[in-house]
Amino acid sequence: MIKTEELTRKFGDFIAVDHLNLQIVRGEIFGFLGANGAGKTTTIRMLCGLLMPSSGRIWVNNLDVAKEGEKVKKSIGYMSQRFSLYQDLKAKENLEFYAGVYATPRAEAWENTLPLLEQFGLKESLNMRTAELPMGYKQRLSLVCALVHNPPLVILDEPTSGVDPQARREFWQVINQLAFAGKTVLVSTHFMDEAEYCHRVIIMQAGKEVALGPPRELKQRFEVQNMQELFMKVAGGINAKLK
Amino acid sequence: MPNLNRIRAIAGKEVYHILRDSRTLAIVILMPILQLIxxxxxxxxxxxxxxxxxSDLAHNHASRRIIQAFEQSGYFRIIPVAVEDFVPxxxxxxxxxQATLSIPRDCGEERTQMLLKVDASDPNTAQLIQNYALGILGGGAKSGLLDLRPFILYNPDLKSSFFFVPGLIAMILVMICALLTSISISREKEMGTMEQILVSPVSALEILLGKVIPYILLGLLDAFLILGVGMLLFKVPFAGSFVVFLGFSFLYVLCALCLGLLVSTIAKTQQAAMMMALGITLLPxxxxxxxxxxxxxxxxxxQKITLIIPARYYLVIIRGIMLKGNSVAELYQAGLSLIVMTIVMLIVAVKRFKLRLI
Structure with missing residues (x-):
């Protein structure tokens, strides 16, 4: 589904992403882990075409992102780190707007989102101004908006930051359903417990890959009990080396 | 090819913003009226x-007629001064x-010479006083010596409202239209919503057209608003046709909106956009x-620089329509210039508009 080759992005002298090679298959939940500034968001932004790589290449669905940007964009549903729906629009109007920019017919858009709206308990709030929705519901609405065109690839940049634990569990339930339905899900997070839900994770540090694999395998390899310990061990280890 | 559905989605959303944001409505409705006033x-x-x-030394029929003419003109207020105090x-x-007039003893006879002294510490005002006085003497008193017959077209009373109201329409329209589009795009950049639009397959042209279309109506609304208030408050005439006014104002509004788009491709924040939009519209x-x-x-x-100022063309148009009753035949060249500018600015804006974040 996604393949990157020596993907690198520099901002001046600062190397945000350093020669990253990834291969992500269909139906996989792939987690990006790392501290702030490790390069997660920069990688994600390059994958969905928001940033140009300084060097290296990206293929999504065997399409070269640099050359066939528009086709690639159609197949991606993206939820940015920052809440970015229109607060002065009603929930419903936000949905219809995103259906519009993806040129998805209204009926089809409702078909794509109605089950999810019901599951999220958003159906009753569709006529509310987005600004009036509680934070958790705003996040859910963002996710629904990202899925309005039924994309095969869903990219979520820290979707659960600022959301209470109960809502986070529900969110992950939906992510699992999406993968089960055959969608590929890329998700970045700094909650290590969430990493356990991923099929595979990459731990990034200073733009580089420091560990990559299924959580269970990684825990065995590094002889740790949980992802939190794993993270401290691999990411902390690099820090020690740098010193 | 731009996709109509996408343009409609963006334009429709923009309409919601306009209707729900009191600040936009204030800019569009209150600002022009305040500025005009x-x-x-x-x-x-x-x-x-x-x-x-x-100082009237003659005290005869002719001199009284001259004084009366000054009084009735409305431009002058005669202040009483005793003869011994009359030292200009x-x-x-x-x-x-601010001015003194000495009427000699022989007023009304064959060769009357009068002396008008004007305080020229403000030269413009002095010039105006002189012109008014000559006008009154030439027209009203027929004094023989000062037989001045000004012949002024279109604005016979030289009313300055005839001159400034059309100019203000041109200035306020370009300012507000440039503000509207530039702020609306930079706001999305600031709020982070632009990022969400950029990951979708919309093209730069679709975004920009979707942004411009709703504001055309607002711009035209403003054009009529300013015109209406101008006619009501300042009694400016409107000699031409409203359809011609509508058509050319449409071109001008479009041109100004595209100028705003261009600004938005440079400015990163709403504040920068506002400063830039005002800077390149107000003084020029x-x-x-x-x-x-x-x-x-x-x-x-x-003179070369004036060629790229949209108001230069619109001013010709609007003065022509309002004062001379010009029709398309006399104005099409100015209209064409506006169209060319609009197209150039739109192309540059589309080229400059980044579909990526950095």
């Missing part, structure tokens, strides 16, 4: 009640009078469009 009254170049001292320089110094329009200063009397370099 402030500029209108501040830039009033007519003189009224100029204090005038008259002293009156000017004490600011009791005021100084270089031919509004305040005639273009032919500018240095050659500045």
């Amino acid at each position: 402030i500029f209108g009254y501040a830039m009033n170049m007519e003189l009224q009640n100029v204090p005038l001292a008259i 320089e002293e009156l000017f110094r004490q600011r009791k009078a 329009t005021l100084l270089l469009s031919g509004y305040l200063f005639p273009i032919p009397s500018m240095p050659a370099v500045l």
Whole structure:
């Protein structure tokens, strides 16, 4: 589904992403882990075409992102780190707007989102101004908006930051359903417990890959009990080396 | 090819923003009216009640007619001065009078010579006083010596409102339209919503067209609003046709909106956009469009610069329509210039608009 080759992005002298090679298959939940500034968001932004790589290449669905940007964009549903729906629009109007920019017919858009709206308990709030929705519901609405065109690839940049634990569990339930339905899900997070839900994770540090694999395998390899310990061990280890 | 559904989605969303954001509505409705009133009254170049001292040594029928003419003109206020106090320089110094007129004993006879002294510490005002006085003497008194017959077309009373209201329409429209589009795009950049639009397959042209279309209506609404208030408050005439006005104002509004788009491709924040939009519209329009200063009397370099000021063309159009009753035949060249500018700016904006974040 996604393949990157020596993907690198520099901002001046600062190397945000350093020669990253990834291969992500269909139906996989792939987690990006790392501290702030490790390069997660920069990688994600390059994958969905928001940033140009300084060097290296990206293929999504065997399409070269640099050359066939528009086709690639159609197949991606993206939820940015920052809440970015229109607060002065009603929930419903936000949905219809995103259906519009993806040129998805209204009926089809409702078909794509109605089950999810019901599951999220958003159906009753569709006529509310987005600004009036509680934070958790705003996040859910963002996710629904990202899925309005039924994309095969869903990219979520820290979707659960600022959301209470109960809502986070529900969110992950939906992510699992999406993968089960055959969608590929890329998700970045700094909650290590969430990493356990991923099929595979990459731990990034200073733009580089420091560990990559299924959580269970990684825990065995590094002889740790949980992802939190794993993270401290691999990411902390690099820090020690740098010193 | 731009996709109509996508343009409609963006334009539709923009309409919701406009209807729900009181700030936009304030910019669109209150700002032009306030500006028109402030500029209108501040830039009033007519003189009224100029204090005038008259020394009448003749005291006959002819001299009384002259004094009466000054009184009735409305431009002058005759201040009573005793004969022994009639020292023009002293009156000017004490600011009791701005002009004095000495009527000699032989007024009404064959060769009357009168002396008009004007306080020229403000040369523009002095010039106006002189013109008014000559007008009154030439037209009203028929004194023989001062047989001056001014013949002025289109604005016979030289009313300055005829001159500034069309100019203000040009200035306010370009300012507000450039503000509207530039702020609306930079706001999305600031709020982070632009990122969400950029990951979708929309093209730069679709985004920009979707942004411009709803504001065309607002711009035209403004054009009629300013025109209406101008006609109501300042009694400006409207000699031409409203359809012609609508058509050419449409071109001008579109041009100004595209200028705003261009600004938004440079400015990163709403504040920067606002400063830039005001900066490139306010002063250039005021100084270089031919509004305040005639273009032919500018240095050659500045004359070249005026060619890229949209208001320069609209000013020709709007003065032509309002005062001369011009129709398309006389105005199409100015209209074409606006179209060319609009197309160039739109192309540059589309080229400059980044579909990526950095």
